[in-house]
Amino acid sequence: MAEQQEPVIWMRPEQAPVGRRAERSRAEITAAAVELADREGLEAVSMRRVASILGTGAASLYRYVATRDELLDLMTDSTASEYHLPAPSGDWQADLLTLARQARQIMRRHPWLPTMVMGRPTLGPHGIDLLEHVLDVLADHPADPACKLEAFALISGLTALFVQNERAATDTSATRRSAYLRHVAAAGSHPRITALLAACTSDGNPGDRFDVVVVRALTGVLG
Amino acid sequence: MAEQQEPVIWMRPEQAPVGRRAERSRAEITAAAVELADREGLEAVSMRRVASILGTGAASLYRYVATRDELLDLMTDSTASEYHLPAPSGDWQADLLTLARQARQIMRRHPWLPTMVMGRPTLGPHGIDLLEHVLDVLADHPADPACKLEAFALISGLTALFVQNERAATDTSATRRSAYLRHVAAAGSHPRITALLAACTSDGNPGDRFDVVVVRALTGVLG
DNA sequence: CCCATTCGCATACAGTGTTCGCGAACCATG
DNA sequence: CATGGTTCGCGAACACTGTATGCGAATGGG
Numbered sequence: 001m002a003e004q005q006e007p008v009i010w011m012r013p014e015q016a017p018v019g020r021r022a023e024r025s026r027a028e029i030t031a032a033a034v035e036l037a038d039r040e041g042l043e044a045v046s047m048r049r050v051a052s053i054l055g056t057g058a059a060s061l062y063r064y065v066a067t068r069d070e071l072l073d074l075m076t077d078s079t080a081s082e083y084h085l086p087a088p089s090g091d092w093q094a095d096l097l098t099l100a101r102q103a104r105q106i107m108r109r110h111p112w113l114p115t116m117v118m119g120r121p122t123l124g125p126h127g128i129d130l131l132e133h134v135l136d137v138l139a140d141h142p143a144d145p146a147c148k149l150e151a152f153a154l155i156s157g158l159t160a161l162f163v164q165n166e167r168a169a170t171d172t173s174a175t176r177r178s179a180y181l182r183h184v185a186a187a188g189s190h191p192r193i194t195a196l197l198a199a200c201t202s203d204g205n206p207g208d209r210f211d212v213v214v215v216r217a218l219t220g221v222l223g
Numbered sequence: 224m225a226e227q228q229e230p231v232i233w234m235r236p237e238q239a240p241v242g243r244r245a246e247r248s249r250a251e252i253t254a255a256a257v258e259l260a261d262r263e264g265l266e267a268v269s270m271r272r273v274a275s276i277l278g279t280g281a282a283s284l285y286r287y288v289a290t291r292d293e294l295l296d297l298m299t300d301s302t303a304s305e306y307h308l309p310a311p312s313g314d315w316q317a318d319l320l321t322l323a324r325q326a327r328q329i330m331r332r333h334p335w336l337p338t339m340v341m342g343r344p345t346l347g348p349h350g351i352d353l354l355e356h357v358l359d360v361l362a363d364h365p366a367d368p369a370c371k372l373e374a375f376a377l378i379s380g381l382t383a384l385f386v387q388n389e390r391a392a393t394d395t396s397a398t399r400r401s402a403y404l405r406h407v408a409a410a411g412s413h414p415r416i417t418a419l420l421a422a423c424t425s426d427g428n429p430g431d432r433f434d435v436v437v438v439r440a441l442t443g444v445l446g
Numbered sequence: 447c448c449c450a451t452t453c454g455c456a457t458a459c460a461g462t463g464t465t466c467g468c469g470a471a472c473c474a475t476g
Numbered sequence: 477c478a479t480g481g482t483t484c485g486c487g488a489a490c491a492c493t494g495t496a497t498g499c500g501a502a503t504g505g506g
Contacts, residue, residue, distance in 0.1 A: 007399045011406055019483025020471040046462065057486040059464085068463060118341040118384065121391065123400060128407050128416065135415035144429040145419045150388070154436070157384040161341065165376055168344065176230045177346060183234055184351050192358035193351065199368045206367040209444050213377070216443035220436035242452025243502040269493065280455040282495085291494060 009070050010077075010124050022063065024054060029064055030074040034110070037075065042112040045072070069120070076116045077124025082106050085133045093215055095137040096155060099130075100214045103159040111167065114160035121153065143222045151221045158217055162210055232293050233300075233347050245286065247277060252287055253297040257333070260298065265335040268295070292343070299339045300347025305329050308356045316438055318360040319378060322353075323437045326382040334390065337383035344376065366445050374444045381440055385433055 006012045014026055032053045037045050047068060051058040065071045083102050088095055107113045116122075123131065134152045141148070168174065185194040229235045237249055255276045260268050270291060274281040288294045306325050311318055330336045339345075346354065357375045364371070391397060408417040 008403045010403055016483055018473060018481080020473095020485085022484065047464085048462080051486095059466090059487075060485050062464075063484060063486095115342050118387070119338050121387075123403065128413060132413040132415050135419055139415065144426065145422045146426070146429050147432065148419070150432060153388055154384070157388075158381070158440075161377070161380040161384065164341070164344075165373070165380075180231045180233055180346065181351075190351060190355040192355050192362065196358060196368045196371070203367065203369070206369050209370065209373060213440055213443035216439040217381075217436055220439035221432050239452055241450080241504070243454085243504090245453065270495085271493080274455095282456075282497095283454050285495075286453060 005066070009066065009073065014064075024056070024064070026064055026074060027078075029054065029061065029071070030078050033071055034075050034078060037112045038110055042072075042115060045075075047071075072116060072120065073122045073124065076113070076120070076122045077126050079106055079110055079113055080124070080126035080130050082109075083130055083133075085129070088137045088139070092137050092141055093218065096134070096151070096218055097211060097215055099134070099137075100155050100159050100210075103156055104163060104210065107160060107163040114164040114167075117156050117160040118164075121156075138222075141222060147221050147223070151218055154217055154221060155214070158214055159210075162213075228289070232289065232296065237287075247279070247287070249287055249297060250301075252277065252284065252294070253301050256294055257298050257301060260335045261333055265295075265338060268298075270294075295339065295343065296345045296347065299336070299343070299345045300349050302329055302333055302336055303347070303349035303353050305332075306349075306353055306356075308352070311360045311362070315360050315364055316441065319357070319374070319441055320434060320438055322357070322360075323378050323382050323433075326379055327386060327433065330383060330386040337387040337390075340379050340383040341387075344379075361445075364445060370444050370446070374441055377440055377444055378437070381437055382433075385436075 015022055029050065033045050033050050036050060036053060045068075047061050048058040050071070051061055061071070065074070083099070083106070086098075107117070131152055134155070135148060138148050138151070143151075181193065181197060184190055185197045188194065238245055252273065256268050256273050259273060259276060268291075270284050271281040273294070274284055284294070288297070306322070306329070309321075330340070354375055357378070358371060361371050361374070366374075391400075404416065404420060407413055408420045411417065
């Protein structure tokens with residue numbers, strides 16, 4: 001009778017207590033999907049392709065996952081297990097910066113992660129562990145709980161922004177973008193842009209602003 | 224013979240100099256797509272639906288746009304025309320904060336914009352005007368040109384993060400999220416989260432941290 | 447007037463997420 | 477050991493999607 005499936009996948013049991021046993025596990029499916037996304041990008045992760053990698057039929061995946069988006073959630077949360085979470089040192093700024101640096105590394109490993117983190121933020125078991133760690137680091141900090149949550153979201157979000165930005169600069173899209181910028185500069189109606197393009201070609205690139213921006217943004221939310 | 228279409232839509236002429244005249248304009252198509260996205264979300268913007276709104280066939284849209292993603296680019300850039308760009312006041316922090324506040328308002332008007340800005344940053348004619356204005360505000364600022372570009376990207380990106388966050392808090396997804404959080408808290412293995420949930424229900428929500436975070440992040444990139 | 451060129455669009459193709467239904471596998475119970 | 481109730485695997489189908497192709501209609505310069 002009463003169906004009422006649990007709305008979040010993490011609250012549903014992975015295996016039913018009775019009936020035929022599942023031949024695969026969520027972790028197995030997630031790993032295949034992550035590997036595929038790492039290799040060919042997020043839009044290559046279709047139910048049929050993931051299924052064929054696992055050697056099963058596409059419809060079988062729906063025994064493990066209610067929808068494709070849930071599979072993506074599994075992928076996102078699985079990357080949160082790649083963090084190394086040392087005990088708090090007492091300097092919360094340093095500890096959170098360490099976390100942000102790790103996030104940057106992880107997102108570089110998984111090019112699809114920034115899109116995921118920004119467009120579909122998810123808290124699974126591993127994300128929960130990460131949140132617990134952040135709260136532990138901020139245990140003695142006298143800020144509203146809501147602000148601490150905001151800080152938690154800001155670390156991954158801001159890092160995702162940075163990684164995406166530095167990837168867009170090395171992309172093939174950068175060529176098109178700069179081509180249009182040069183076109184605009186040549187038109188002459190935007191003097192500041194013209195000047196900026198002239199200055200950019202001569203200068204070397206400046207240092208990495210990641211650490212500074214992250215720390216300052218964090219001190220912004222945490223007061 | 225030599226085809227070699229311009230890679231960026233903004234560099235292609237909207238109307239061919241010879242031959243039959245187009246019955247619609249890019250602006251007309253863009254407006255229809257934006258209105259549809261405002262009403263039903265980004266994934267409702269399919270070529271067929273936009274075409275049917277305009278009363279044309281789906282394939283006709285490809286005379287105006289090379290691909291769906293280009294249509295999305297048109298939509299994104301069109302929202303950049305909603306900014307009001309007053310002359311620089313001399314206080315660049317105040318001027319950029321004004322811009323960020325406008326971005327926030329615009330992104331609240333168009334719920335699909337944050338996703339777009341973060342996942343597919345685009346610079347069209349209106350975006351160029353915005354960039355020119357930012358560079359004008361920062362004209363006397365002694366920072367690397369690359370840093371100013373980074374600051375420009377940060378304003379929209381960070382604002383998108385904020386808007387998306389505040390929308391996720393009012394969403395139906397918030398119910399599911401907090402349900403899972405309560406589940407974790409009840410399990411007892413994450414004491415910080417348990418404590419945070421207990422504190423959150425009693426407290427009122429704190430003030431809006433948007434202005435502070437934006438300003439501090441900007442001073443982070445601009446030194 | 448003619449003709450090169452562009453526009454509108456019906457049709458088709460490959461691919462997508464998801465649902466349905468059925469046979470096979472499993473475990474607890476009789 | 478047999479019998480149910482339950483779950484699993486999955487072939488087939490449905491409603492979509494973005495996009496390519498080809499052809500008739502419109503257009504304006506020579």
